Amino acid sequence: MLKKISVAHSPDADDIFMYYAIKFGWVTPKDAVFENIADDIESLNQATLKGEYDICAISFALYPFVKDEYALLKTAVSFGEGYGPKLIRKKETKLKRNFKVALSGEFTTNALLFRIAYPEAKITYMNFLDIEKAVIDGTVDAGVLIHESILTYSSELEVEREIWDIWLELSGGDLPLPLGGMCLRRSLPLHSAIDYENTLIKAVDVANKNRKVLAPMLLEKGLIRVDAKLLDNYLDLYANDNSVKMSEIQYKALDKLYELGYKHGFYENLIKAEDYLIPSEYEELRNK
CATH class of the missing domain: 3.40.190.10 (Periplasmic binding protein-like II)
Incomplete structure (x- = not known):
């Protein structure tokens, strides 16, 4: 067997x-x-x-x-090579230093890089499928989208920062x-x-x-x-x-x-x- x-x-x-x-x-x-x-x-x-x-x-x-x-x-x-998860927010909004953000999990790679780049942000973790709605509803100020949602997010939202750009700054560039x-x-x-x-x-x-x-x-x-x-x-x-x-x-x-x-x-x-x-x-x- x-x-x-x-x-x-x-x-x-x-x-x-x-x-x-x-x-x-x-x-x-x-x-x-x-x-x-x-x-x-x-x-x-x-x-x-x-x-x-x-x-x-x-x-x-x-x-x-x-x-x-x-x-x-x-x-x-x-x-990711020139792309990856995206930090998004509603259009016409500005993020404060201690903005509330939804991440897809404590141990995700995007969470590690985000926490290094935004040490004062207030983090809440939720299923990645719920993040877009949480931003639109105002439950959080921003969220990091992963998987297919980086291609399909609502027109009500826009990119605050690419996790790729955070990675480039932290890593010195030239690495996926x-x-x-x-x-x-x-x-x-x-x-x-x-x-x-x-x-x-x-x-x-x-x-x-x-x-x-x-x-x-x-x-x-x-x-x-x-x-x-x-x-x-x-x-x-x-x-x-x-x-x-x-x-x-x-x-x-x-x-x-x-x-x-x-x-x-x-x-x-x-x-x-x-x-x-x-x-x-x-x-x-x-x-x-």
Whole structure:
């Protein structure tokens, strides 16, 4: 009997797109059955802190808090390059220094960067789907939009500041903005962990190469919250060639994120991303 492995991802378009090559049976692990769970990103961050899932999508900013229990995966990653979450407010309004803002979760990457840039803001956390309405209703003065909402927000709102611009100022420029990735429980056998990661790498690659086939299937099944045109735009941003396997510049960007978090007192230790990957070279040595 095959082992069941829980794989949790967010319900936003890029995560669904990158995972569903497995769901549709185009790619499968060798010795296990993946059981997928979809939940909002902060719920996944909190679940990872509790060790609930074998493999889980997380905000990159969470990873230093779970590094001892979870290995960082090289695939299914989302980085912004000239774009990313947006701090929005109602038109014709001005924000005070201690403005009230809605963020999508304490451990999200956008929350880390926002808190560094706006230390006096009064933060409230809520599901990312509720943030736009909270700003329009005046429950909060501003909010940081993530996922598809960066493309679909109301004409009543306008951008106060791009999180990308905050990242550029803090990082010194020339690095992509790390947003989200995946991690895997360290207690899993190493040879299985390597297979599961390779399965996910293949799934993201297959999805990316077969986008014209997969995207309409997801839309037809009602799995995506946006229409075909917006889905295409969104996948251009967050599920592309750069999502398949992390590059050297992406590792540098992660290291800069963790350096900033450490420098501003959010992390107890300074870590390097590549020190926490699954040692895939083990499989090569094992097969010699």
